[in-house]
Amino acid sequence: MAQRQRVVVIGGGFAGFTAVRTLSRIAKGAIEIVLINPTDYFLYLPLLPEVAAGILDPRKVAVPLAGDYPGVRHLLATADTVDIEARRVKCTDAEGNHRELGYDRLVITVGSVNKLLPVPGVAEYALGFRSIAEALYLRDHLIRQVELADASDDPEERKARCTFVVVGAGYTGTEVAAQGQLLTLDIREHRPRLRDRPMRWILADIAPRILPELDERLSRASHRTLSERGMEIRTGTSVAEVTAEGVKLSDGEFVATKSLIWCVGVRPDPMVESLGLPTVKGRLVVDEYLRVPGHPEIFSCGDAAAVPDLTRPGRYTAMTAQHAGRQGRRAARNIAASYGHGELRPYKHKDLGFVVDLGGTGAAADPLGIPLSGMVAKVVTRGYHLLAIPRNRLRIAGSWLLDLLAPRQTVQLDVVRSPATPLTHTTPEAAHSRDGNPPKAGASAKTGASAKRSDS
CATH class of the missing domain: 3.50.50.100 (FAD/NAD(P)-binding domain)
Structure with a gap:
């Protein structure tokens, strides 16, 4: 890693955020890492229902992308296109300005978007x-x-x-x-x-x-x-x-x-198919090392990638946060290996179980295949989230305690x-439109669908 090169990561979700953090710790400033993301935070999605319920402040589930990560630069922008032959990414920042930057390695972790069905209205x-x-x-x-x-x-x-x-x-x-x-x-x-x-x-x-x-x-x-x-x-x-x-x-x-x-549900971000590379149901085809076949300089993981599931031959890993985070970590280590630091290894992980919070004292969990419900599952569920979220653990635990002791505020x-x-x-x-402002009433982004929702 004697020669400082640039790694561009598109997307700051579970896969992208974990890849950036891991690569930063390995490279220790020897590599320039640029993270392109339209927000300045990583969103811990599993706790978002508690934000909607008024239990957690939204800042508690938002982890700043600007942190103590050597060699990392956050670009507040949305990636538009990738010129694979020239190795350049074109993007638009929050003020609507267009810019492009080159890369030596590219990590595509654009994640997923809402899945719409052809249902009228x-x-x-x-x-x-x-x-x-x-x-x-x-x-x-x-x-x-x-x-x-x-x-x-x-x-x-x-x-x-x-x-x-x-x-x-x-x-x-x-x-x-x-x-x-x-x-x-x-x-x-x-x-x-x-x-x-x-x-x-x-x-x-x-x-x-x-x-x-x-x-x-x-x-x-x-x-x-x-x-x-x-x-x-x-x-x-x-x-x-x-x-x-x-x-x-x-x-x-x-x-x-x-x-x-x-x-x-969700589906892969439409940007994936715009790359002109092979896809499977909208997900970018990668090998077990998370590399795009024929383009060893391009890696992809998380919901955007069709990652072979080595624990279930012939299938792909599920679109879950558990896989995305671990794939981001493996992608970072394989990128480091491509620069001569460490060893290239395949991604292999079997789901360790899932947790579902049902509000109040209700929950369901199956850690390591052991089915749990009720208060025991609630403790396991909240314990898992506290371990999984990178920051704000004390603030989140404090909010949960306060929710037990005091009535929640129900004001708009x-x-x-x-x-x-x-x-x-x-x-x-x-x-949001390219000038950083919300779309005008009556129009939604890209599709032109009218925003007719009303509270009156």
């Missing part, structure tokens, strides 16, 4: 959940709906505003529904006129059970926990149409509501408006 009326802005907006939206229901004398309007539909019963959708339900119940306690009004929550998924990624015993335990709280769980059910008045389910039922929360912050959180195929951060 979804892009216009559904609420997404992939960013701090969307979490804060959702929190305000839930509080606002209950407050508007309290102010209304129309029984049908009150019923619609107190009805919430979450589509997608994977990790994110289940946690959002669980945390959101408890938040609305807390809000109702401060509204005497609504004391007898049920907060109706529907969790729908086309899968035969919720949390299909988990052991069936954990899925059943989670189903039981949520059902006992009064949540309606609709498996084998999807959305047929969305309007300003409500949601039509695939079984024909029309649910009057102002709140459709879209947690169907009103810092994020609807046009700033369009549900499109772009990344949440890219929902």
Whole structure:
């Protein structure tokens, strides 16, 4: 590593952030590392539902990219194109200025974006959940709906505003529904006129059970926990149409509501396919060393890459934070090995288990294949998150303790408006126009879908 070269990393999610930190520690300033990311923080997504529920301050789940990382430079920008032959990346910064920079090694970790289905009305009326802005907006939206229901004398309007539909019963959708339900119940306690009004929550998924990624015993335990709280769980059910008045389910039922929360899943960032390199279902093809075949100078990992799963021959690793973080670490070490420091090794990891927070004292976990539920699972879940997040552990633990001892604050912050959180195929951060401002009301980024969501 005697000659200082430049490694460019596109994307500061689990894979990119971990790759930068690891490579910085190995290189110790001998390599120039440039991280291109549209925000100045790494977002710890698993705790975002607690931000929406008002348990955690958003700053506690945001880890600054500007830290004690020797040789690392953060470029606040969005990567637009990559000239593979010239080894140059073209990007646009937060002020709309265009620039480009060369690289000796390139790491593509652009992650994933919202997955939209061809369902009429979804892009216009559904609420997404992939960013701090969307979490804060959702929190305000839930509080606002209950407050508007309290102010209304129309029984049908009150019923619609107190009805919430979450589509997608994977990790994110289940946690959002669980945390959101408890938040609305807390809000109702401060509204005497609504004391007898049920907060109706529907969790729908086309899968035969919720949390299909988990052991069936954990899925059943989670189903039981949520059902006992009064949540309606609709498996084998999807959305047929969305309007300003409500949601039509695939079984024909029309649910009057102002709140459709879209947690169907994710797909690789569209930038991957624009590179002109081989892909599999939108993910960049790489070998077991996380290198792009034919381009040993290009590495990719995380949700953007189709990484061979050596523990399951013929398959690819799942799009999970657990894989992304470990792949980022392996990619960094293999890049160092390409400069003569260390040994090139394949990526191989078997999932160690998963954790799902169901709000309150509820949780489900299967560490090392051991199924847990209830309070034991809650301790394991929170312990895992404290170990996994790079910073802010004491602040997060303090917030959890405060949540046990004091009632949560249920006031709107009103810092994020609807046009700033369009549900499109772009990344949440890219929902801002090139001049750094939110898109104009009525238009969303790239797709042109109108932002018709309203709280009135």
